[in-house]
Amino acid sequence: MTKILYTLFAIISSIVCATDLEDELNNLPKPTADSTKVLDTYKYQFTSTLIVVIVIIVAAVAFIYLLRRFSSKQTFQINHHKNIKILERRHLSPNTYLYHIEIGNKQFVIAESKCNITHISDLNWEETKK
Numbered sequence: 001m002t003k004i005l006y007t008l009f010a011i012i013s014s015i016v017c018a019t020d021l022e023d024e025l026n027n028l029p030k031p032t033a034d035s036t037k038v039l040d041t042y043k044y045q046f047t048s049t050l051i052v053v054i055v056i057i058v059a060a061v062a063f064i065y066l067l068r069r070f071s072s073k074q075t076f077q078i079n080h081h082k083n084i085k086i087l088e089r090r091h092l093s094p095n096t097y098l099y100h101i102e103i104g105n106k107q108f109v110i111a112e113s114k115c116n117i118t119h120i121s122d123l124n125w126e127e128t129k130k
Contacts, residue, residue, distance in 0.1 A: 084102070087102055088100040096114075098120070107122070
């Protein structure tokens with residue numbers, strides 16, 4: 001019995017809601033020239049905002065690319081014109097590094113750890129060409 005009442009209530013409410021919806025649709029104002037101008041303004045604002053966001057993203061990517069490119073060249077140029085040059089660095093353990101350095105015309109291998117720096121060996125130019 002309750003199922004029949006629920007079904008009957010659903011049918012009646014859907015008919016009433018449908019007629020109310022049709023009345024509301026018929027009472028809506030018709031589009032005017034002003035309302036289409038408002039829609040065009042919103043479309044223009046959305047499009048211009050989207051273009052600005054895309055330009056900002058492209059500018060950020062270009063800035064990061066140029067920053068990385070010139071920073072590596074600048075580091076090389078700074079190292080190139082100095083008397084003490086770090087030619088290579090190798091990571092041996094979490095706290096230990098091995099450096100191949102050049103001071104003047106002489107080349108050395110040194111080890112750096114958390115507590116000290118140790119001279120490993122002197123290198124001849126012929127040894128480093130290999």
